[in-house]
Amino acid sequence: MSRIRTIKPEFFKHEGLFDAEQETGLPIRLAFAGLWTQCDREGRFAWRPRQLKVDIFPYDEVDFSRVLDALATRGFIVKYACQGREFGYIPSWHRHQVVNNREKASELPDPTEIVEVSDASATRGARVEHASHKEGKGKEGEYTPEASSGPSPKKPKTLTYSQAFEDFWKAYPRHPNMSKSDAFKEWGKLADDDHAKCMAAIPGYIAHLKENTWLQAKHADGFLKHRKFDGFCDAGNGNVDPEEQWQKRLSYARQNGRWSSKDWGPAPHLPGCAVPASLLEPSDGSGWAEWVRAA
Template sequence: MARIRTIKPEFFKHEGIFDAEHATGLPLRLAFAGLWTQCDREGRFAWRPRQLKVDILPYDDVDFSRVLDALATRGFIVKYASNGREYGCIPSWHRHQVINNRERDSEIPEPTEIIEVSDASSTRDARVGHAGKAEGKGKEGKGTIEPNGSLSETSSDEVQKPRKRESYPDDFEAFWESYPRTPNMSKKEAYDAWKKLGPADRENCSRAVPGYVAFLKSKPDLEIIHACRFISKRRFDGYAEIGGAVVTAVDEKTWRSRLRYGRRLGKWSIADWGPLPGAAGCRAPGHLLEPGDGNGWTEMERAA
């Protein structure tokens, strides 16, 4: 899927990529800029020359394998392998591209085995060289262009260093795997909110997911709350698992009505509404509670 990316005016004045284009006779400038739109949020793309040509240069009579090889041998891109498949990535991607927070996480693996590419600018037969580990071995790159068009003199030794992916603790990974997905949900944003919770709230948040999932199934037209908002806005306070049975969540409007009733009359239906507000296991959303909630309320056996 193509994406909108950033390009700077300096791109059009870059001598390095112009010289490479002139020497190879290949449309490297347009191809390289087009390649950015095929990258995911980590600057990675599947190394599929035929498909990339259809998406980037559909009307040009050119071998896109030669285009990719020419860009790789000059340090503009890196070719790598993972789990038996070939991918590419653009160096210095994160220093210059502004990524929309709603863009989905990368599904392409990180570089693990760099593939050294031979110069295919002089012959169609010279395509792929040998595979090697990314341990500082490689040719010097000529005037590497950054993803936004700015200039840098970068060796392929530096280019081949993969960006370290952020790791997450087991408790958050368990929450993330169980939480229902939305197309633009950001794992990093969710984790930033998660880090602000205490140990008890993290446990309650994870335990609330089954109840929230059950609630969504009962209301299929309801929009899924983004994970970061579910955590930061304490939406998990309205959902719980008690005694192994999932308790269906109640919408905020109903909880507001119940809390108004309890504050006005000093009564609360434990049998129907669960523990008193502020007490352990309370199902009312925490952001709706007030400091005095729970004080002096009696326990009704029936709902009002």
């Protein structure tokens, strides 16, 4: 059953949701807001992608399983299972929703057993594998935990992080709902030289965030996966060569067909571009409009 929910003006400026849309090509923001209308008063919902798609995107060709996975891997929702059924909940629910007192109590299992990652300062735990059981009788067709006698789920394993990654995680600026395990996966895909670049980029990236106070730190996994550190490797150390920094950014854009307008300003084919004219090539003119995907 769909319900009326609240949406704040700040929602439309949420950088993490925007980045998720750019990375996945999925309608993440509208899907997340639509998902609120399917949650009960505790922010819980049945993990039924097909039904959720019908309720939220009845006229669109969208793979809602991918939408849910994208939201889950970025910490906006958490998936858990109880006695053979899958559910989800929104960790930030009670910070943003004021529920009518007349709305009936949740009938879905309470996700109380959450396995924390090894770093106690992490902003969220790992995915929930199962939930505690509440005793009680339900009406016919309702979820009743005592009616099932399936095998006990296995306890998830705790990841062991390398010291180099721990140093990166400790130094990286915080972002709400940032996943340490997702960041560690992307860290493992990088070479040792890139690990050093990541650490060298953090001071410059932090300085960039302080100068542009409207920006929010990116999820660490996105910072690593999309090599955002390439544009900040030499920043913040007092020995920055502006032309060398722009050369690195141009090299990244030419190789990946992606220009980070939020970090670097307008692309070369747009008014207000800050790239020194001496570094631009003929192919960096209007042709960029055809193949550079702004981010």
